[in-house]
Amino acid sequence: MEINPVFARRLYLCWLISHSERPNVPYLMASTGWPRRTLQDVLKALPGLGVELQFVQQGVRNNDGFYQLESWGPLNKSWINQHHLALLAAIA
Secondary structure, eight states: OOOOHHHHHHHHHHHHHHTSSSOOHHHHHHHHOOOHHHHHHHHHHGGGGTOEEEEEEOSSSTTOEEEEEEEOTTSOHHHHHHHHHHHHHHHO
């Protein structure tokens, strides 16, 4: 199965957010090994796929919180859950 790495990165990030308790930027950077800018670009692109992502503010500092996946939109959550390792391999 040939998967576009850019698309795979977006799908994998959705999977990672949905399987993490409080996925914030530092956690996602550590989990993926991606630089902050790459991670921010991928997060910004998700609504373009129809994915509803919410930032849950926690604490007093600006951007002190975590991301929460509200809706997968047109993406097939079951397929992504089954193929998250193949998505990760396509990114590497």
